[in-house]
Amino acid sequence: MKEVSELIRGEMSAVKSFDTVIGKMRESQDRETLKSIRDDHVRAIDTLKKYAGSDDSVVRDASSSGPWGNFASAFAGGASFFGDKVAIKALKLGEEHGVSEYRELLKNSSISSDVRRVIETELLPQQEKHLSTISKYLQ
8 A cells, every 4th residue: 555655654754853863962851752752653664564565565665764754864964953943843844744644644535444543543643742742842
């Protein structure tokens, strides 16, 4: 399922971005919070892989974060250079993009009921929570 593969790729981009920022954070409490969000993205990858289907090419296609992952990581890394707040703003943009991706997929009537359920009950609420947590840092 191509849509699930794209979600996996997005989650991998998130992990890559969080890894970049976490390594440059000054405050240990902030690092721990970001590590927790990063770990949620890793679990989301594992969850989504269950729904990617048995077609190895779909999972193989999702084995790379692709150009968006490279861009997101570079953007987050550049933002880290300018300080924690700017780096967190970069992560916020990524989380907003993730929320948008999940909402868009829910509009697709051809996704399976299992994928729809896991997005509605687990992945989208988790992504919205991440966005809320990161937004609090910026207030």
